Amino acid sequence: MFRYLQQKSNQINYCNNVKIFSNLINNVKINHYVTKKPLSLHRSKTIKKTQKRDESIINGIVESVPKSESTTDSIKMLMNQLNEKLKSPKPKQKSSKPKLTKPTQSELLMNENENQHEKDDDEEEDEQEEYGEGVLNFDENMDLYDQNDRLAEYEMDENRMEGMEDYVFDDDLPINNKNNNNNNNKQSQPIIETKEIFTQKQQKEEEKEEEEKKFIKRLDNKINIKREEDEYIEDEYIENDNNNNNNNNKYLENKNKNNNNKIEEKPELTKQQQKEAKKRLEERIKKQYGDKANLILFKIEQRKKNGQWAPENKVTRSDMEQIRELHKEDPEIYTIPVLAKSFRISLEAISRILHSKWSPDQTKLHKLHKKKVLENKEKYSPYSKTNKEKNYINLSSQAKININNDNNKNKNNNNNNKNKNNNNNNNNNNNNNNTQKEKYKFTPNVIPNSLLQRIDPKEWYHQVKDYNNYRIDLEKKKNNLKNNFEKNTNEKKEINLKSSYERLLALENNKLNK
Numbered sequence: 001m002f003r004y005l006q007q008k009s010n011q012i013n014y015c016n017n018v019k020i021f022s023n024l025i026n027n028v029k030i031n032h033y034v035t036k037k038p039l040s041l042h043r044s045k046t047i048k049k050t051q052k053r054d055e056s057i058i059n060g061i062v063e064s065v066p067k068s069e070s071t072t073d074s075i076k077m078l079m080n081q082l083n084e085k086l087k088s089p090k091p092k093q094k095s096s097k098p099k100l101t102k103p104t105q106s107e108l109l110m111n112e113n114e115n116q117h118e119k120d121d122d123e124e125e126d127e128q129e130e131y132g133e134g135v136l137n138f139d140e141n142m143d144l145y146d147q148n149d150r151l152a153e154y155e156m157d158e159n160r161m162e163g164m165e166d167y168v169f170d171d172d173l174p175i176n177n178k179n180n181n182n183n184n185n186k187q188s189q190p191i192i193e194t195k196e197i198f199t200q201k202q203q204k205e206e207e208k209e210e211e212e213k214k215f216i217k218r219l220d221n222k223i224n225i226k227r228e229e230d231e232y233i234e235d236e237y238i239e240n241d242n243n244n245n246n247n248n249n250k251y252l253e254n255k256n257k258n259n260n261n262k263i264e265e266k267p268e269l270t271k272q273q274q275k276e277a278k279k280r281l282e283e284r285i286k287k288q289y290g291d292k293a294n295l296i297l298f299k300i301e302q303r304k305k306n307g308q309w310a311p312e313n314k315v316t317r318s319d320m321e322q323i324r325e326l327h328k329e330d331p332e333i334y335t336i337p338v339l340a341k342s343f344r345i346s347l348e349a350i351s352r353i354l355h356s357k358w359s360p361d362q363t364k365l366h367k368l369h370k371k372k373v374l375e376n377k378e379k380y381s382p383y384s385k386t387n388k389e390k391n392y393i394n395l396s397s398q399a400k401i402n403i404n405n406d407n408n409k410n411k412n413n414n415n416n417n418k419n420k421n422n423n424n425n426n427n428n429n430n431n432n433n434n435t436q437k438e439k440y441k442f443t444p445n446v447i448p449n450s451l452l453q454r455i456d457p458k459e460w461y462h463q464v465k466d467y468n469n470y471r472i473d474l475e476k477k478k479n480n481l482k483n484n485f486e487k488n489t490n491e492k493k494e495i496n497l498k499s500s501y502e503r504l505l506a507l508e509n510n511k512l513n514k
Contacts, residue, residue, distance in 0.1 A: 153198060315345060320353050327354055 269277070286293040315323075323343065326334040336350050343350075360368075 153201075156201075315343060315349075315353075319343060323350065323353055 282293070282297060285296055289296060323339055326339065336347050336354075339345075339350050340347050
């Protein structure tokens with residue numbers, strides 16, 4: 001603001017005391033703008049709005065500022081002095097206003113070129129911010145220099161698209177170097193790059209073809225080698241079989257000779273020595289095998305008796321019956337060796353099954369069943385998963401108690417003890433009791449102990465709980481009935497009735513007394 005006022009003060013020629021004006025400005029701190037600073041002529045975009053202000057300042061005319069807008073007293077004094085001097089008459093002077101002239105064609109062209117350069121610079125800066133240092137060149141001549149080369153690449157490309165011959169992709173365009181400013185360099189670079197790319201692609205394709213050929217040759221060589229090895233192995237295998245057979249025969253002959261020599265050399269053992277040797281053998285087997293030692297010794301004894309080990313598979317009663325039925329149907333088809341293979345049993349065992357007439361008793365079967373249960377507890381236990389159906393017990397319909405049932409029983413027992421002499425009355429009472437028992441039979445749905453043992457506590461916990469609650473309630477009701485009956489009987493002990501007529505009279509008297 002200070003500079004602006006100083007510049008404009010030089011244009012005012014009619015001010016006599018310029019020193020006073022400048023000293024006041026230097027000593028005062030202005031807090032309010034008197035006039036707005038106009039923009040320079042070469043940058044101004046709003047010339048029309050600021051034209052009047054510029055003309056007034058150039059001609060020495062300053063707009064008066066009201067006192068209310070000023071902030072300090074010093075500014076007020078300064079503005080008063082200026083207003084007094086401005087009101088004084090003005091000498092006529094030549095206008096320093098520049099005369100406007102029409103620009104020539106050369107000037108217009110220069111301005112247009114400068115504007116275009118500025119726009120291009122701005123666009124380049126924006127593109128550099130988006131794409132980095134490398135900026136794509138979109139000149140008009142780009143489609144001409146690489147047209148032939150690009151068509152050749154298009155024809156060689158396997159993944160080409162039909163109808164896209166004239167289309168130029170961004171990847172095909174070269175990147176400008178900022179250092180190369182000449183147009184000749186710009187046109188010469190892309191041609192060299194396209195040729196180099198084309199040659200590189202051809203070289204890569206040739207290398208791939210060579211590698212494929214080498215790979216195929218390697219596979220052929222490996223296949224041929226494997227065939228030769230297989231043939232060689234087959235020949236060796238046949239030769240080895242023949243040699244092995246000969247060697248085995250020789251080995252067996254030598255073994256038999258050695259065994260014969262050893263048998264001859266071994267001395268005969270006495271009974272005591274045999275028992276001692278047997279004990280030693282049993283001790284060794286027990287140390288090595290533990291619990292399985294008894295089974296192994298049992299098999300050794302069978303081997304001595306029968307000359308064979310124990311069978312591979314044990315046969316059940318149902319299997320034995322099936323063997324007999326099959327042999328009866330077709331003895332020519334279901335022969336002993338066929339059955340031995342199917343059931344995995346020795347020939348001697350099948351012959352025993354077919355010719356035996358022994359049938360076990362119930363005691364024997366009971367013992368066998370116990371052994372099965374002890375050996376296979378998981379299979380035969382009531383808690384197993386397979387026996388869930390057996391554990392099922394219904395308690396949906398529980399027994400109901402009738403009070404008359406217990407009262408009639410107890411009354412009849414007392415009457416029989418008291419009235420032994422009256423046979424007729426006793427007979428009538430017994431007949432009545434039989435009829436009442438048939439009507440009111442007490443049949444509680446009690447679970448037997450055999451079923452209770454089978455119940456799984458995890459699945460049938462609630463069922464057992466209901467049963468226990470039912471049993472407890474039943475005992476409570478019985479106790480209540482007994483107590484009530486004793487009260488009634490104590491009252492009746494004092495009365496000794498001889499006949500039914502006297503009994504009725506006594507009952508009526510009791511009711512009246514109550």
